[in-house]
Amino acid sequence: MGESMKIGVVGLGKISGQYLNTLSDRDDIEIVAVADLDELRAETVGAEIGVSAMSVDDLIASDAVDAVLNLTVPAAHADICGRAIAAGKHVFVEKPLALSASDGVELVRAARESGVRLGCAPDTVLGAGVQTALAVIDRGDIGVPVGASAVWAAPGHELWHPSPEFYYQPGAGPLFDMGPYYLTALVSMLGPVVRVSGHASRSERQREVATGPKTGLPVPVDVETHVTAVLEHASGVASTVTMSFEVWATRMAGIEVYGTAGTLAVPDPNRFFDPVEIYTADTGEWTPVDHCAGHREGGRGLGLIDMAEAVREDREHRASGELALHVLEIMESVLKAGAGHGVVNLSTTTARPAPLAWKEVAT
Ligand SMILES: NC(=O)c1ccc[n+]([C@@H]2O[C@H](COP(=O)([O-])OP(=O)(O)OC[C@H]3O[C@@H](n4cnc5c(N)ncnc54)[C@H](O)[C@@H]3O)[C@@H](O)[C@H]2O)c1
Structure with missing residues (x-):
């Protein structure tokens, strides 16, 4: 070395x-x-x-x-x-x-x-979770991808972060804060996005810091707190996306990819090593997939x-500026599309990052 x-x-x-x-x-x-x-x-x-x-x-x-x-x-x-x-x-x-x-x-x-x-x-997308999902798609186990769904929803980061103010300022909100995990995973698996539509809103709920020395201080809200979007990938796959600080509970969180031969349950893209599951028309049941790609630890x-x-x-x-810029433009365009009730064509694109083979962290 x-x-x-x-x-x-x-x-x-x-x-x-x-x-x-x-x-x-x-x-x-x-x-x-x-x-x-x-x-x-x-x-x-x-x-x-x-x-x-x-x-x-x-x-x-x-x-x-x-x-x-x-x-x-x-x-x-x-x-x-x-x-x-x-x-x-x-x-x-x-x-x-x-x-x-x-x-x-x-x-x-x-x-x-x-x-x-x-x-x-x-x-996080370099961990065994998302990298195994990517390998499953690439070897055709769910057939040809047709669509995907990505949902992240929670009541708000002020419940656990001791200085949550920035999460409610431009550059954050649920889309800019959590969107990068989900959108980076979607782009890594399904390729770049060419156009988006979206809707963004916020409730009147008052936010206050819930933990640490600032407990009880109000948190001004200067971002949209509930965002939904449709992304059209260059491949023709459509991803539906929801990112929200307005949800007290959901049973729909996560990413699923729908293919012509089955469905892939992609693990939490904010984590490195969560389990992957697949349902195919042949098996007719959900089956765990052994991790086979990406970092085993770290x-x-x-x-x-x-x-x-x-x-x-x-x-x-792999975690390149170009990929992050494409994800940033997707997020910005979703908010633009929401504000204008229209569709926004993207001007950036990115190469799909090279998949990562099964890898021990070398020290
Ligand atoms: N907290 C999490 O769980 C988490 C998880 C993943 C990613 N992130 C990301 O990590 C980044 C930091 O988040 P955090 O939770 O650690 O925030 P934080 O508020 O706890 O820490 C940010 C630190 O940056 C310092 N800082 C701010 N502006 C600076 C400047 N101009 N020059 C030098 N120092 C400056 C602050 O003094 C503070 O110590 C954000 O982009 C966030 O989206 C946070």
């Missing part, structure tokens, strides 16, 4: 612990610096994992950093990514790529022109590990 990729982490909130866990003690990745707007948080995390806490500017400018892992809130994604790319760093960013597709286009262009990699969450950060490997092997990385 060549030199390890030296990572500077920007944004040390709730999700950062999962990344630090996946990325610690590896030969191919080394975390060398951390930064956060909250300097005390950066000092504390830096001391815990034994690396320098820096200002965001210093981290981005540091010669010790090859790649910036951007785990800030959505409103800061494009700014931090753009500055890191301009400084010649590779970047891996949490989802969504940016608040708008036009900002996303700019990031993808800038990364390409600078010769650096731009990667984006979710990387967690958030696998997409960055794949990106570092792709740099070493001079190949495309």
Whole structure:
């Protein structure tokens, strides 16, 4: 193995612990610096994992950093990514790529022109769950895909997140927050989308923080909280999608793919290793499918590990900026279609990421 990729982490909130866990003690990745707007948080995390806490500017400018892992809130994604790319760093960013597709286009262009990699969450689709589903489709076990359904619904993230304000601001809401998992899985399995229609609305329900030091504080709602959409894939497959912060309970959550010979129950795309099930016209019953592709272990950060490997092997990385941009444009277009009661044609497309063979996480 060549030199390890030296990572500077920007944004040390709730999700950062999962990344630090996946990325610690590896030969191919080394975390060398951390930064956060909250300097005390950066000092504390830096001391815990034994690396320098820096200002965001210093981290981005540091010669010790090859790649910036951007785990800030959505409103800061494009700014931090753009500055890191301009400084010649590779970047891996949490989802969504940016608040708008036009900002996303700019990031993808800038990364390409600078010769650096731009990667984006979710990387959960690299786990054995979704990768096995993809393998089942590719080997024709459900025949030819005709349609798919994706539903994620919950009462709202303010019930569990200690700082849930950003989930109700542009860049989040159920579509921009949870949509990336479902849409990335749909595009990975069924290919790019060419046009969408949609509907988006919100209730009058007052939201307040339900846990942590901010308990009881109101959460202003500046996004649509119930979104439904129809996506037409280039292949002709139609996916119906519902993403909602308005649902107290549902029995319809998940992704199903409907083929000419059967139905595939795709595991939760926000998780790595959930079970896959198939129902075929031949068997007439639901049967579990053994995991046969994707990562057997690991967690958030696998997409960055794949990106570092792709740099070493001079190949495309899977959780790419292009894929994230396409997903971002789908989401933006669904809201546009909903607002205009029409259909929106997409201007971006993406290659279906290369399927991932059954893989142990190499350290
Ligand atoms: N919390 C989850 O379960 C979860 C799961 C998957 C993905 N994500 C994604 O991860 C990202 C972060 O979510 P979180 O839950 O960790 O949020 P958080 O609010 O807990 O943490 C965000 C951190 O980023 C810092 N920050 C914000 N703007 C910054 C800037 N301009 N420069 C430097 N630091 C800045 C904040 O001070 C904070 O420490 C979001 O994009 C979210 O969609 C979160």
